[in-house]
Amino acid sequence: MRSRRTALQDVLVELIDEGKDIICVSVDSVSRFKKVKDRYPERVIECGICEQTGMGVCAGLALAGFTPVISGYATFLTMRAFEQIRTDICRWSLNVKICGTDTGFSAQYAGFTHQALEDIAILSVLDGIVISEPCDYEDALLLGRYLLGNFQGPVYLRFGARSGEDEFLEKHQEVVLGQFEPLTRQEFQEADVTIVALGQLVGLGMEAAAELEKRGYRTFVFNARFVKPLNPEMVARIARGSRLVVTLEEHSRVGGLGDNLLRAFQKMRNIPPFLKLGAPSNFGFSGERGFLLRKCGLEVSLIVERIAKEMENLERHEGFFKGGLLSRE
Known part of the structure; x- marks a missing residue:
């Protein structure tokens, strides 16, 4: 590989x-x-x-x-x-x-x-x-x-793992500075759950989206590609078209992709609820990579349950959060 x-x-x-x-x-x-x-x-x-x-x-x-x-x-x-x-x-x-x-x-x-x-x-x-x-x-x-x-x-x-990596697509879209690469379809479409996954976690994001689709949620997955800069028009489209935005990253939940995207959202109106999934601060364990990811909740089944729970909470309180910002870690 x-x-x-x-x-x-x-x-x-x-x-x-x-x-x-x-x-x-x-x-x-x-x-x-x-x-x-x-x-x-x-x-x-x-x-x-x-x-x-x-x-x-x-x-x-x-x-x-x-x-x-x-x-x-x-x-x-x-x-x-x-x-x-x-x-x-x-x-x-x-x-x-x-x-x-x-x-x-x-x-x-x-x-x-x-x-x-x-x-x-x-x-x-x-x-x-x-x-x-x-x-x-x-x-x-x-x-x-x-x-x-x-x-x-x-x-x-x-650059992450040295070998044995999945190749997710036979052909990727050309690179545009600051633009996420859409994976679900050629262009972004409205979704219940928009997953923005970075690097090594794109595969997990795609698998989690497939499971969420089985539960009746409309999903869209991006390969983030860029953490900085972020194209403001792209950010605005995601903000307008998502009921819940989820970031996946093999990085601390503090200061990574999630926080950079959240800062970009703060310039927009009608920001969707936002969920950052990553490693906790000062995560000090050693071991096989898969084991460490599981300890952080970065496994398909755990990701799906966390997102599904967030969507259930959102549906119960959607009126309260409409037009506001809900950001969780």
Whole structure:
């Protein structure tokens, strides 16, 4: 099974073949660039276990006209090197591409130190940075070509599990900055439950929607693709056409996709009830990824029951909430 991390390597080789001035920066993470190193060894710089130095090198390369791509554990790139990302890169809108791997619970038994559950929250406060996560190999190819090869400016791309990933669609829609990708139909239509799933949880979102349809609920599923920026017209359509909006993410419920979308909704009127599903703050367990997801309630049966309960509550009190905002975690 092809993984999103494989797609990253394939895109980098493809872009260099096309003549892009890409330089890969490793922070003791050269395995992320194996295909590039095998073919273009001069395009890989090793900085060692020093994410702050790596970001500084990226800033210098960007100022010199190159497109630096740095990859490593998402936890260490975003937490250890936040000052450099903020001050050296985002302040000047430099064309640096940050590819955080092992996001969410992908690090599994490595535990709390390596689990990236706060990376989106950390970077969301920075102006100008694009935050994105693909859902499968083909999606990663499209996002990689656009964000690494065409888009000018700082980018944070999340990559989760290393292998054994589902490929949800044979063909994805083309990437449009800030737009969710509709999965249920070609275009968004009104729904009882609109599920916006990020990255690795898109499969769970699709399965949960199928079960909810059996219970009589009209559902619509989006592959989020982007956490930041979010297209305001798209946000308005979702707000107008949904009785309940649910976000699914392998990230803390604080500061992630849910909070970014909720902030966008706050600019709209007649906001639908809103349910954020993700990891609790300070989730400190180690184990197999599936086990950790279940502990957070991120399993199809648990997701379905939580949404169904929310819909039952909504139907009992819909008159009270009409035109207001109900947001729950």
